[in-house]
Amino acid sequence: MSALIEARNLTIHRTGSTEPVLRDVDFRILSGEIVTVLGPNGSGKSSLVRALLGHLPLAAGRITRRPDLRVGYVPQRMQFETAIPMTVRRFLSLPRRIGDDAAALVLARTGADGMQSRQMTQLSGGQFQRVLLARALLHDPHLLVLDEPTQGLDQPGIVAFYRLIEEVRRQTGAAVLMVSHDLLVVMRASDRVVCLNGHICCEGSPDHVSGAPEYRALFGTGAEGTLALYRHHHDHDHDGDEACDRHHHPAGAS
């Protein structure tokens, strides 16, 4: 499989300072895979995504993108905090006009059929996310980038959303890069997981990561449920006293 985006020795500084937000990160996403970036608040997840998309200046390192790469990006929901006073149909046509057939197709694909004439302001959290996902699917992206796409959804909504992501991948073949705090569910929905805390603490298959001491050190009891899902892993005696953030604790992390 070929890399859609590849970052080498990526270092990013906080705007207007030389303090690193990310340090020496190697990262790549291959076509068709679902990769999830996990990490505490302020660990640099959104910064990594924005840098990969070319939205942030690099202090060091190099990012290579496939030249013809088409990306569908769903930023954090916060970015849409102010209500969007328009219909779903019109929202899908921003910034580029699209035809009715294309709109109907992406809405059907994301389980939002029949919502064309609904007002964006009147959608539930789950419906809103589906419409954002639909818009990201316009123009046949090779890569979908979703920054905390389940923020504000309840547990069934979260599970349904990740199922939808897997279905979208199956139907379109698009690779998916997500930022998430849903430790348990992403372990089922991802091909590969990357744990970040200013640098990469551990990465690999969900099986590998959920057994890694760095993962347990990073997420504490939040990781225990995940471990229970993967009982075939041996428990490590030393359970990650080497907390990843011993090496890096981003200022401003909450």
Ligand SMILES: Nc1ncnc2c1ncn2[C@@H]1O[C@H](COP(=O)(O)OP(=O)(O)OP(=O)(O)O)[C@@H](O)[C@H]1O
């Ligand atoms: N535009 C900016 N200017 C200055 N500092 C920033 C900017 N954006 C992010 N940061 C800082 O960079 C660090 C990483 O932020 P980032 O948003 O990448 O973290 P995150 O892991 O996505 O966090 P969260 O889980 O809370 O969304 C934080 O310390 C944050 O304060």
